[in-house]
Amino acid sequence: MLDQTPVQIAWVTNDLTATETTLSALLGVTRWFRMPGVHFGPDGCTYRGEPADCSADISLSYAGDMQLEVIAPTSGDSVYSEFLERCGPGLHHICRDVGDADAFTAALDEAAHRGAPAVMVGTMPGGMRFAYLSAPESGVPYLEIAYLPPEIRAYFSHLKDQVNQEQN
Template identity: 70%
Template sequence: MHNQTPVQIAWVTRDLDATEAALSALTGARKWVRMPGVHFGPDGCTYRGAPADFVADISLSYAGDTQLELIAPVSGPSIYTEFLDRAGPGLHHVCLAFPDVDGFEAAVAAAGRDGNPTVMAGTMPGGMRFAYVSADHAGVPYLEYAYLPPEIHAFFDHIKQEQK
């Protein structure tokens, strides 16, 4: 279906400080950029088919060309709180980025046709679109598909340059 290298590995945690420190030591990530209180609201995000309303603290870094993302839920139900409740802190998803909206939408639609439903989706400020699909029955809790417009690429490139 896709011939892409994942661009991001993400963990869900209750303690950003501890997870940043562990991943810095294990991967060589140098600087983390925190985005506290990111609101995923009902106008831009769905969770299990209904309007979403939750807040998470997010931290980003890089190990080489791979983005590392840490997500610490703050309030409201989400796939992040579900994961913490079910499995505790840990590896949550990998992300595949598509070069255009059409490729992103085609991948999400194909996953659904193949029995891997979208469990959370939305559009972030700056136009980034994301959809988490699940193949939980096969041991794949979440795979994130994303479309990253030029402004978001520039922001991520800035974070990557901070590692040098």
């Protein structure tokens, strides 16, 4: 059976530092890795069926094996800016890794069939594919599915090792 265990918990905020500080205090996180100005452009991303053009500052860390992500939208329309406007800062999504590219496509199709269409879909540098599924009428604002190619897995493993070394 496919592993359905979430691999990431993510928050959206207007203030990366404040959210990092609070999560560090509550979860014992000792280090964050920031990626400023991550661009989701029209060549690799769509938002609500249209080419996307938005940016966000992103920060990653780990609590044990769980990846923590904090996202601060900086420009354009996205699932992040939409969430901030509608709900304010807060818990935004969990993410599950679907394992491979074929499973990613199948998961997108299955989610749409079950009433949770993708509202933002893209491919990041390095080949990571992501999609935010949404069924707000059922209490599911966003669930991210992702395909993480070996290079991205290795990068995330490196970050996790650095965090865990500092925590020990």
